[in-house]
Structures are given as structure tokens and as C-alpha cells.
Amino acid sequence: MIKKPTSSAARTTILPHTLQHADSIAGEMHRIALGFIAQQVLPYVKRRAAPSSSEPIPSPPKWLFNVSAGVGKTRVMAAAAVHGVKKGLRVVISVPTTRLGFDIQREIEKQLPGASGVWLGREQQDPNNPKQRMCPRHDAAYAAHKLGLRPSAACGTKKSGFCKHRPKVGRSFPCAYRQQDLSQAPxxxxxxxxxxxxxxxxxxxxxxxxxxxxxxxxxxQTEIQGLPKTRTKKGAHNIKSGDHFDLLLVDETNPFSLLKGFDDERPFFPKDNANLSFAEQDDIQIILSGFLHEITWATSVQKGQHLSPCIFQTADDFDKVGASLDILQCVHEVATEALKLAESKAESKSGLSQDNGKKIMDSSGDLIVLRSVLLRIQWICEAMIFGHNTKSDQLAHLEVVRSDAGQGLHVRRKSKINYHYDKIPTMLFDATGEAQLLEHTFGTIEDTYHRTAVDGSGVKRYQLRDETITYSQLDNPNWARRIRLLAEIQELIHGSAGLVVPLKIEKQIEASLSPSVSMLHFGAERGDNSLETVASLAVVSRLAKHPSFLEDMTTVLTEAPVQRLAREQRWYPKKDGFIVLRNQDAGWPVRRDFHPDPLVECARRSITEAGLEQALARGRNVRRDENKPLHEYVLTNAATSRPVDGTFTRAQLEAVAGWVGELLLAGVWVRDGKGQGILQPIFRGICSQRRECLLEYTIGDPAFESPERAAKWRKDQIADNYEIARLVARVNRKLETSSGSIDLLFAPFPLGAFQPIKAKIRGSRYFAQVYVRVNENEIPEEALQRILGDEMRHIEVKPKLNHTQLKSLG
Structure with missing residues (x-):
């Protein structure tokens, strides 16, 4: 065991970190997880169930299992849950998605049939009736929540009448949500x-x-064999626990999950709501309206990025902090009272148990707006009180937003894990978890098990070395088309391909992408195993947040100030790094982002590098061998913990994922020499048969207008772009020598089916040497007709040979 030397994590114990194979890590992790339950969880549960009056109950033990994705965390988590149940514990497992929840349940059921259940939310699909949600009126439950009521208010009461889907004998569409009962499930x-x-x-x-x-x-089996029955014991070894659960297992953590107000939330404009009718009582109206006018003024004079906690900006000699605190506490109490009045009005509304969500929202729009404003008043007061207590000059909780609509605020806050989960022993399983940040979400993490698995023997990885490829660069739609083309080339080469891309790229190409290419977007990849069998995986770009945004997030999360970059600095400073070549003490130097504040850097790493690691892990690279090979392409020079087998430049990428790649993918090629004007009908034919073809957007209109312009365009491309000229020369040479393949970004693109044919524009003087990919029992002319469609009418081929003639020529 090695003790951490610094910060709040100094009390954390870390097992020595070494690179190992996935199987050995899985076995070791299994032993340690079960040992943690036996040595720390069970003693804690016993002590909590029978507390001593003389000694306080300590904080619950918490472990972080930080191992590479694909090692087998899910199986170990299931084994830990099963082991806990056999010891008499009741276990709750938190997962990011319902699909992953069912995967874990299936693993548990193999060992303990009937011991587990997945709790489904109101809006989830009913597994027994996929056409219906768990709650048929889930929208009404959401509307009740927006009014400040419990979602169950939509279920109705005996006095107001029950929902028509309330479970009842003989009812045709009962509410599946209310029929759930896991109160006896271990x-x-x-x-x-x-x-x-x-x-x-x-x-x-x-x-x-x-x-x-x-x-x-x-x-x-006992009854059949006539064996003596054993008594069923209550609780863990006869322990009568008063807690709902004894052990919490968390799969795929997110240290920022408790933060609110950071996700593209609409700014709050105090001025627009200052004259809102808060209550019939004059004193409530005057106090709350006056407070919003004061915040409006404070926002308008604020020159910095964040609001000051002090609502007095005068130079008078008096206790501004004390007076400000008194006012904020008063306003908070008044807002709480106004909220109770608003909620009582909502409770008295009719139709909650009968109407749909839209009707409830439409009829209660004023109350919903009122509640939203009152909550923000409370949060503003809480943030400013926090600022005074911590002596902060600027509040990351209250970001000033300046727009055409006026000056508003982004109101940020930190929620808490519910007491019922926070007070019990916890095991966190995450491939990229950062203990320093997770401590501010889950509390003190006493021990960390950290292991990195080596790549499987069937993995080859190639990385872009001279370009980050930021999200803003990807606003150019041609990037989406290049990514689509690259994926389809990889699919043709390897037989199957996968993509992990930003959401905006996914939306642009999902309709035109080959249906056999699997695709995920960043943010949805955690816990998803849909790419575990693809033979090629490309990860495009990486998640990144602006420095000031991450500084705010870290400040709100840790409730402590952080070191900030200068306001004039637009992005992170850079430091030297390396892309390391596999099995060699060599690499390629790159410049990488970093933040000088350790916790902000930890946050940046947990989003950028961790997001990249999670995306790459979707291919289960630690489990691939020669029988299940995987070719990975990392389209960013951001840091990863993985060695590479080769690198490429942006120019090389664009040469392959450009017009050269489009021609090869379509199955047609024109060799250097005379008759290059034939490219015009070839380009037109490919574009007519391929949706959103890259050629339409990158080669320009002149190449489509006449054969002469198409020939000139190609000549200019080769003259002006070294990588394109180099790739074109290689393709020519490979086809001339009847080579079976050509390497495109380290992958062998098949050329064996390409056959030569002489072709030219009808009426022109020179034939061009064309190569076309033929199918079985197909001659080149037929293949060209298939590829170009109607554009074939502009082309003359030589010689015109049928199958019989070709056979006679041998």
C-alpha cells in the first residue's frame, strides 16, 4: 500500500499501479472487492445497526476501483453484489443507463435467480408493453413536478379521483410504474x-x-430430497438494519453530476420578472420585487464575469457584509413562504389526475413561472450568503450574461447525494474516475484500486499527430463528410467499422452513413458495448470545455476558490507531451493543454482525456486478440494513455478522405496521362448515386462544367498538394503492377478486383486508362455502367468486349 502525499486525498490509500493483462486485473479486482466487503462493509453495518452511546459512528468506508474499460468491472460489480447478498446485505446499484442496468441484472440472475430487479422511471418503456411507457401519464407527473408537487400528485386521491390507469383488477392498461415493487428484493x-x-x-x-x-x-431441491430445512435469517447475520440499503455500488461516475445550471440553461433575467405578482400579501410582494430590482442594478454595473456577493456598492462606513447577510436571509425566508403559498394553489387545482401534461402546463403556466422565479431567488440568496461566508469577491455560482435580451445570470448550484445513499458503504467502479474530484461528490474516498490494462495482442492504433481538431473546426460541414467517407473506407477494408464523434457530427451524417457502420456520440458512449465487435474504430476530436467554464465548475463543486487564468488568455497554456510508439523508446512531440491549478487540471483531464479513453474503450481494446483484431484511429493529438503503432498528418488524412478516397470507394480510377477530361462524367455519375457525396462540396463547380475544366482541376490538385500527389502516384503504381492492395492510413485497401479499361468522352481524341472494380461475372464496361448510371451515355469505351470475347482472349 502506498499513501498519497498531497491534498485532501493524502488520507487515501492507493494500491501500486502497474500495467497488467485484463484477465489478471479482473481476478485481482474480484479478490479485493470481496475482501473490502468482508473487512470493511460488514463490520461497519454491524456497528451502525448497534451503535454505541460512547463512540460516534464513523464515516462509511468508500472505495474507488479505477481500472481500464473492458477489464470486467461489470462482472466484478455483479460478483460483489452477490457476495454482499450472501452475507445478508441489501445492495443498491447505480448505473448511467437502463440498458446497462438490465445487463448487470442478467449477470446477477445467473448466480442468484430472482434476487434483483431494475427500477424503471415513469418515462421508461414498459418491458412488457413496448408501445407504452411505465406511466401512461408520465407527462402529467412531470407537470405536477414543475408545479412543485410530488409527481404522484398526478395519480390522484380518493377525494379528487384517481388516475384512470391506477392498477385495478380487470383494467386493460394499468400503470406499470405503480405495479413495481422491489421492497423485498435483496x-x-x-x-x-x-x-x-x-x-x-x-x-x-x-x-x-x-x-x-x-x-x-x-x-x-431440499424439499424433493427430504433434507432438513434451514431457518431464514433476517438481515446481515441477524443484524436488524434500519437503513434501506447496506451497500451502494456505482458504475461509471461523474464528479459533476450534482452541479446544476451549467448545461446550456437559459439565463435568468431579473428585470423581466421584477414586476411579477409573487403573492397577495403586500410585504412579500415589496420584498421580492425590490430584491430583483436590486439584482438587476447589481448585474448592470458589474464589470467582471461574476456577480459580487455584496448587494451594497456604496462607500459609506457601515457593516455592509452584516447588513447584506441580514437582507439575504430575510429575502430567502420570504421566498420560501411565497413558494409554500404557490404550492398550496397548485394542490387545489383540479384535473391533475385526469388531464394530460400539456393541458396541466397550459392551465398552470403562471404558477410554473412563479415557482421557477422563486427558486432562483432562493438560489441567488444562497450563493451570495455562501460568498460572504467564504469571503469571495466574485461568485462562480452567479455568472453575468450579456446579450441582446439584456443582462442576466446563469444561476449555478451544487446538489447533494441523498442521505440514505450517502451514509452507507460505497464502491465506485470507473475506468477514468478522479478521486480528488469524486471526494467532493461522494465524500472521503479511503482507498483506490488503480490498474491499467495493456492492449490486447490484436490491437493496432494510429493517431493524428499535428492537429487537435476542435469542436469549432468541425462546424465546417466538409469535416462531417470526410469522417463519413473515412468510416466507409474502413468498413470496406475491415468488414465492419465504428465511429465515436461529437453529437453535431452524428446528426449531420446519420441519415447518409452506411447502415452497417455503428456510431456513438461523446456523452452517450459510457457503458455502451455496441462497438465491442467492430474491426475498425475511429474516434474523432475530443470533448473540451473553456478554461473559465471549468474554473467555475470546479469552484462550485469544491466550494473553494481556484487559480484562474488571466482574462485575456483565451485558451489553456500548452506543455510538451509525446505520442509514444509501441514497444520503442520513441515518439512524436506534441503540444498539449494543461491548467496550472491542480483541481481544475484534474477536471479538464476528467472531461478531455477521460472522454477520449472512454470512447476508445468502446472497442474493448484490452480484450482483442489476433482472432478479433481491432484497428483504432484517433483523430486528435490529445493525450491518451495508449501507445500507437503509427501516426499521420492532417494532410495525409485529407488526401485519403477526399476525392481520391471517393473514387476508390466508388470503384473507379483514372490513371495519369491523356484523356483526363473523362473525370467530369465520372464525378457527376458518382455524385448522382451517392447521397451527400464529398465531391459535390470539395472539388468546386468548374470541375463539373466541362471535361477541360475537370482535367485542369485534377492537374492543379496534384501540383498544389504534395500528399495528394504522393497518394495518386502510389495508386497509379499499384494498379499498373496489379498489386492486391494499397495502404490507406496503414490499412490495406483492396485493389484485386480493379480491371483496366480504355475510355474517353464521346467525340474526344484521346482515351484515358481507367480502372474499375468489377463484381463476379461482370466485365469492366458493365461495372462502369453500374457505377456511373446515366452519365455512361457520355463515355465511349475501347474495346467493347463481351464475356465470350474475353474468354477467347484468355
Whole structure:
């Protein structure tokens, strides 16, 4: 065991970090996870169940298992849950998606049939009726929540009338959400990080008669064989726990999951709401309206990026901090009272148990707006009180927004994990978890198990070395078309291909991308295993946040000031780094982002590098061997922990994912020499048969207008671009020598099916040497006709040979 030397994590214990194979890590992690339950969880549960009056109960033990994706965290998590149940514990598992929740449940059910259940939210699809949501009126439940009521208000009461979907004998479409009952389940799986912020639903709380798990199959076998029955014990070894759960397992953590107000939320404009009718009582109206006018003024005179916590800007000699605190606390109390009045009005509204969500929202629009404004007043007061208590001059919680609509605020805040989950032992499983940040979400992490698995023997990785490819660069739609082309070339070469791209790229190409290419976007890749069998995987760009944005996030998360970059500095400073070549002490130097504040750098790394690592891990690179090879392409020079087998430049990438690649993918090529004007009908033919073809947007209109212009365009491309000229020469040479393939970014593009044919524009003087990819029992002229469609009428080929003539020529 090695102790961390610095910061709040100095108390954290880290097991020595070494590179290992996935199988050895999985076995070691399994032993340590089960040991943690036996040595720390069970003693803590016993002590909590029978507290001593003389000694306070310590904080619950928490571990972080930080291992490479693909090693087998899910199996170890399932094994830990099963082991806990066998020891008498009740376990709750938090996962990012419902699909991953069902995957874990299936793993558990193999070992403990009937021991687990996945809790589904109202808006989830009903597994027994895919055409229906778990709650048929989930929109009404959401509307009730927006009014400040419990979502169950939409279910109705005996007095107001019940929802028509309330479960009842003989009802044709009962509410599947209300039919759920996991109160007796030893293992409950919940999906979505926000679930940990909510108190456990009554139907997943530990039932009054909850008993330790007994395998029904074992019980039946005992009865058949006439063996003596064993008594079922309550709780962990007869421990009567008062908690709903004894152990929390979390898969795929997010240290920023508790932060609110950072995700493209519409700014709050105090001026627009200052004259809102807050309550019938004059004193409430005057106080809240006056406060918003004061915030409007403070926002208008604020020159910096964030609002000051002090609402007095005068130079008078008096206790401004004390007076400001008194006013803020008063306003907060008044806003709380106004909220209660608004919620009482909402409770009295009719139609909650009958109307749909839209009708409820439309009829209660004023109350929804009122509640939203009152909550923001509370949050502003809480942020400013926090600023005074921490003596902060500027509040990252209150960012000033200047726009055409006026000056407003982004109101940020930090939520908390619910007490029922926070007070129990916790095991966190994450490939890229950062303990220093997670401590501010889950509390003190006492121990960290950190392992990095080596690549499987079947992995080859290639990385762009001279370009980051930022999100702003990808605003150019031609990047989306190049990425699509690259993926389809890789699919032709390797048989299957996958992509992980920014969401905006996914939206641009999903309609035109080959349906056999699998695609995910950043943010949706965690826990997704849909790319684990692809033979080629390209990860495009990387997630990145502006320095000031991350500084704000870190400040709100840690509730402490951080070192900030100078306001005039537009991006992160750079430091030297390397892309390391596999099995050699060599690499390519690159300049990489970093932040001088350790915690902000930790946050940057958890988004940028961690996002890249998570994306690459979707191909399960640590589990690939020669029988399941994987070719990875990293289209950014951002840091990864993985060695590479080769690098390429942006110019080389654009040469392959450009007009050269389009021609090869289509299956036609024109060799250097006379008759280059034939490119015009070839370009036109390819574009007519391929949706959103890159050629339409990169070669320009002149190349389509006449054969002469097409020939000139090609000549200029080769003269002006070294990498294109080099690639064209290689293609020519390979086809002339009847080579079976040509390497395109280290991948062998097949050329064996290309056959020569002489062709020219009808009426022109010279034939060009064309190569065309033929199918089985197809002659080159037929192949050219298939590829070019109607444009073939402008082309004359020589010689015109049929199958019989070709056979006679041998």
C-alpha cells in the first residue's frame, strides 16, 4: 500500500499501479472487492445497526476501483453484489443507463435467480408493453413536478379521483410504474445519476418483512430430497438494519453530476420578472420585487464575469457584509413562504389526475413561472450568503450574461447525494474516475484500486499527430463528410467499422452513413458495448470545455476558490507531451493543454482525456486478440494513455478522405496521362448515386462544367498538394503492377478486383486508362455502367468486349 502525499486525498490509500493483462486485473479486482466487503462493509453495518452511546459512528468506508474499460468491472460489480447478498446485505446499484442496468441484472440472475430487479422511471418503456411507457401519464407527473408537487400528485386521491390507469383488477392498461415493487428484493438497480439525489421510492425501500435472500431453486431441491430445512435469517447475520440499503455500488461516475445550471440553461433575467405578482400579501410582494430590482442594478454595473456577493456598492462606513447577510436571509425566508403559498394553489387545482401534461402546463403556466422565479431567488440568496461566508469577491455560482435580451445570470448550484445513499458503504467502479474530484461528490474516498490494462495482442492504433481538431473546426460541414467517407473506407477494408464523434457530427451524417457502420456520440458512449465487435474504430476530436467554464465548475463543486487564468488568455497554456510508439523508446512531440491549478487540471483531464479513453474503450481494446483484431484511429493529438503503432498528418488524412478516397470507394480510377477530361462524367455519375457525396462540396463547380475544366482541376490538385500527389502516384503504381492492395492510413485497401479499361468522352481524341472494380461475372464496361448510371451515355469505351470475347482472349 502506498499513501498519497498531497491534498485532501493524502488520507487515501492507493494500491501500486502497474500495467497488467485484463484477465489478471479482473481476478485481482474480484479478490479485493470481496475482501473490502468482508473487512470493511460488514463490520461497519454491524456497528451502525448497534451503535454505541460512547463512540460516534464513523464515516462509511468508500472505495474507488479505477481500472481500464473492458477489464470486467461489470462482472466484478455483479460478483460483489452477490457476495454482499450472501452475507445478508441489501445492495443498491447505480448505473448511467437502463440498458446497462438490465445487463448487470442478467449477470446477477445467473448466480442468484430472482434476487434483483431494475427500477424503471415513469418515462421508461414498459418491458412488457413496448408501445407504452411505465406511466401512461408520465407527462402529467412531470407537470405536477414543475408545479412543485410530488409527481404522484398526478395519480390522484380518493377525494379528487384517481388516475384512470391506477392498477385495478380487470383494467386493460394499468400503470406499470405503480405495479413495481422491489421492497423485498435483496438487490435493486437504479438508472441515472440523478436517482442518487432523490430519497428512495417507497417501493424500493426495505420492506417491513424483508428477509435475507433464499434461493427458491435450492429450497425446492431440499424439499424433493427430504433434507432438513434451514431457518431464514433476517438481515446481515441477524443484524436488524434500519437503513434501506447496506451497500451502494456505482458504475461509471461523474464528479459533476450534482452541479446544476451549467448545461446550456437559459439565463435568468431579473428585470423581466421584477414586476411579477409573487403573492397577495403586500410585504412579500415589496420584498421580492425590490430584491430583483436590486439584482438587476447589481448585474448592470458589474464589470467582471461574476456577480459580487455584496448587494451594497456604496462607500459609506457601515457593516455592509452584516447588513447584506441580514437582507439575504430575510429575502430567502420570504421566498420560501411565497413558494409554500404557490404550492398550496397548485394542490387545489383540479384535473391533475385526469388531464394530460400539456393541458396541466397550459392551465398552470403562471404558477410554473412563479415557482421557477422563486427558486432562483432562493438560489441567488444562497450563493451570495455562501460568498460572504467564504469571503469571495466574485461568485462562480452567479455568472453575468450579456446579450441582446439584456443582462442576466446563469444561476449555478451544487446538489447533494441523498442521505440514505450517502451514509452507507460505497464502491465506485470507473475506468477514468478522479478521486480528488469524486471526494467532493461522494465524500472521503479511503482507498483506490488503480490498474491499467495493456492492449490486447490484436490491437493496432494510429493517431493524428499535428492537429487537435476542435469542436469549432468541425462546424465546417466538409469535416462531417470526410469522417463519413473515412468510416466507409474502413468498413470496406475491415468488414465492419465504428465511429465515436461529437453529437453535431452524428446528426449531420446519420441519415447518409452506411447502415452497417455503428456510431456513438461523446456523452452517450459510457457503458455502451455496441462497438465491442467492430474491426475498425475511429474516434474523432475530443470533448473540451473553456478554461473559465471549468474554473467555475470546479469552484462550485469544491466550494473553494481556484487559480484562474488571466482574462485575456483565451485558451489553456500548452506543455510538451509525446505520442509514444509501441514497444520503442520513441515518439512524436506534441503540444498539449494543461491548467496550472491542480483541481481544475484534474477536471479538464476528467472531461478531455477521460472522454477520449472512454470512447476508445468502446472497442474493448484490452480484450482483442489476433482472432478479433481491432484497428483504432484517433483523430486528435490529445493525450491518451495508449501507445500507437503509427501516426499521420492532417494532410495525409485529407488526401485519403477526399476525392481520391471517393473514387476508390466508388470503384473507379483514372490513371495519369491523356484523356483526363473523362473525370467530369465520372464525378457527376458518382455524385448522382451517392447521397451527400464529398465531391459535390470539395472539388468546386468548374470541375463539373466541362471535361477541360475537370482535367485542369485534377492537374492543379496534384501540383498544389504534395500528399495528394504522393497518394495518386502510389495508386497509379499499384494498379499498373496489379498489386492486391494499397495502404490507406496503414490499412490495406483492396485493389484485386480493379480491371483496366480504355475510355474517353464521346467525340474526344484521346482515351484515358481507367480502372474499375468489377463484381463476379461482370466485365469492366458493365461495372462502369453500374457505377456511373446515366452519365455512361457520355463515355465511349475501347474495346467493347463481351464475356465470350474475353474468354477467347484468355
Amino acid at each position: 438487490i435493486v438497480v437504479i438508472a441515472g445519476g440523478s436517482m442518487l439525489e432523490l430519497a428512495p421510492n417507497k417501493k424500493i425501500q426495505r420492506g417491513k418483512n424483508w428477509r435475507r435472500y433464499a434461493n427458491k431453486q435450492t429450497k425446492q
